[in-house]
Amino acid sequence: MERKYIQIVRLTLVMLYLVILAGSVVRMTGSGMGCPDWPKCFGKWIPPSSEDQLPKDYQKTYAEKGIKKTERFASLIEKFGFKEVANELRKEAKHRKPEKFNAAKTWTEYVNRLIGALAGLFVLISTLFAVRFYKTNSNWFWLSLLNLVLIVITAWFGAIVVATNLMPWIITVHMMLAVVLVMNQVNLITKVVRPRFRINVSRGFRFLLFLSVLLTLTQIVFGTQVRQQVDVFSENMGEAYRDNWIYWVMNNGSTFIVHRMLSIALMLLTLLLMYVSGRNRYGTPLLNFVFLFMLVEVALGVTLNYAGMPQFAQPLHLLVGTIIVGMQVYIYKRTQSR
Secondary structure, three states: OHHHHHHHHHHHHHHHHHHHHHHHHHHHHOOOOOOOOOOOEOOEOOOOOOHHHOOOOHHHHHHHHHHHHHHHHHHHHHHOOOHHHHHHHHHHHHOOOOOOOOHHHHHHHHHHHHHHHHHHHHHHHHHHHHHOOOOOOHHHHHHHHHHHHHHHHHHHHHHHHHHOOOOHHHHHHHHHHHHHHHHHHHHHHHHHOOOOOOEEEOHHHHHHHHHHHHHHHHHHHHHHHHHHHHHHHHHHHOHHHHHHHHHHHHHHOHHHHHHHHHHHHHHHHHHHHHHHHHHHOOOOOHHHHHHHHHHHHHHHHHHHHHOOOOOOHHHHHHHHHHHHHHHHHHHHHHEEEO
16 A cells, blocks of 8 residues: 555656646746636636637626626735735726637647646545554654645645636736745655655755755745746837847846856756765765756757747756755655764
8 A cells, every 4th residue: 555655746746846837838828818717627627719609898897707707816915904006907807908819829838737637636545555654653644745735835826826817926826836846745755755765964055055945935936026027028019129128137137146146056056965975975866867957957048049039948947847846855854964
């Protein structure tokens, strides 16, 4: 039974990474509003393949539904003191343009939702399996349950993303929730697979490991901010000026400059960790793979910068970043201070 649980835990991590990849493909292709409602798509569990299958007033109908959902969400966050944010949501909803049906975007978003639902099923199965080990390994259950709660919240935020017509900061929160899911799943794996295996390191070394995780998370957030700036410029200036606005964001935007400087700092920090680990024979060969993936990440970043943000590089850039933070968390959780 324990072996089956280990397999499920590992497969769940793979599914969570697929969710991040699928979500980034949706963002890359602009398919976020391919399904204007949630959890169904155009009111159906299997979406339509042509506009002829929809009523004539479908654009107005779903636009009105989206405005109502936005108002409910705005009222909710207003109760927590975010009045300005709530008003911004209402203002955006008031000037929102109805989305026209696009079969490719609809099915891209639909596949994304299917992958998310499958990942949720794996998390649920993982939690149910963990109940059997509650008396001997209660932390397995609580970590699995935490991910179950997180994936429900993530799914709810997915509905909010649609209702608010892809508000940038809500997309960022939605994506970061997925990253937290991955981090918690990696933590669970260290508890389930060889739980007693720990590497003795100095406190300073472990602090630097923790710092590298924080810097990578910061990098992911800054990366989403850069992408948001690109989206804003593309909307305001149009595809005819694509090369101009990509060049401006990538070379004049302060957010991108910070993003680029942090990447250099992260690579230097990882090199330092590799040097200290080798000198003290800590036995953390996974750090080498972290640095290798960082080189791939930089190469993808350079491609995005100088090749006009090709679509294939965008989801890979995010996926590699989340793989890096997953490995960093794994190394950190496998170490202990002497």
